[in-house]
Amino acid sequence: MSGNQYLCTRPFASAPVCSWINWYTGLQGHDFLCPVPSDYIMDRFNLTGLETSVPNFNLILEIILDPKFSADDWDKTISSNLVEKLYGLIHARYILTSHGVENMRKKYEKGEFGICPRSNCKGQHTLPVGLSDTWGYFNVKLYCPRCRDVFQPSSRSCLLDGAMFGTNFRHMFFMQLPELHPQPPEEKPLHHSTPIPPESSERMRDGADV
DSSP: OTTTTTOSSSSSOOOBOOOOHHHTSSSTTTTOOOOOHHHHHHEEEETOOOOSSSSSSHHHHHHHOOTTBGGGOOOSSHHHHHHHHHHHHHHHHHTTHHHHHHHHHHHHTTTTTOOOOOGGGOOOOEEEEOSOOSTTOBBBBEEOOOTOOOOOOOOOGGSBBBEEEEESSSHHHHOGGGGGGOOOOOOOOSSSOOOHHHHHHHHHHHHHHH
16 A cells, blocks of 8 residues: 555544454454455455446545554545445355354354343343335344344444345345354243133123122
8 A cells, every 4th residue: 555645534543554454443443344355355255236326436445455554544535434444345245155244253252242231131142133125224233132122232343234134134144053042031030920720710700690
């Protein structure tokens, strides 16, 4: 990446030289993201249809694949939001692959995405989901596979765009890992009562007819 070539509209924190992908996924609030392997990104078949998603596609792709990125040397000719958008859309595709699902499984089993706030779900781990596959419509949400409800994340990861995960990820995740799909929560009765024996009910009805 040549010097004095790129513009950042949002200040980047100082960081040691590393690949852009490792730097970006290691930022605070990006815990839900997994690093997409560069060989997946370099296979243009995996990027089909994304060429028109951002201007200067090839230039932005070069930034994402930069193996020696340094935030201190980030220059001023292209918006960092565009780089984030392209990587996010690639990420949504990658986590639908077997390798991507496996990477997200490790995070899921460690509880890195958080737990369901409902008491009936007993600390069930959640998955990040998008309510739209289009960038800029909704931030990421959390899906509980036990009660099947969707919640707002309580961590800083709530600022991530939901399109980074997409609407199909939760279905693909449990399709490939059905053993991880939990049973629905047990419904708690509103009150505890002793069932009335049939013969007692009959006597009650007979008494009411007198």
